[in-house]
Amino acid sequence: MFRRRREPVPFAFVAEADRFRSNVAPPPRERASRAELGRRTLASLLVASGLAGALLLGGPALQPTGAGGVHQSQSEAANR
Template identity: 55%
Template sequence: MFGRRESVPFAFLAPTDSFRSNVTPPPRERASAGELAGRWLLGVCIVAGLVGSLVIGMPALSTDRSATGAEQSEASDRH
């Protein structure tokens, strides 16, 4: 049914790993002015978003010690 499988010597397979083509790929196209502006705008938007989230999130991450001290002193004065 099946044809006879012949073993392939390793020495025959080894040269194919170092094969290099003599065909050079076409040169990359330069990005147009619109594409460059779009990439720049996208980068600015990402940086602005990160900076904005940091500015908005910093008050939530900081501990305000003066406010907690005033609340504690008020509560102790009432009792």
């Protein structure tokens, strides 16, 4: 359909971008304060305890019933 011409890259810096290395180092990261570390730890513990609580409270609801999964009301049991 369209013919593509093979031409060199018109800008030298585009071709050399892979080899470019900066001599400027990034600034060092700031250390988190004790309050920030405490907040992060508390948030992590809250999420973990929420998941564990959901498993503990929701586990019995996921268990199959002993009657083979068939529930009978009292009136149906009395009629038999």
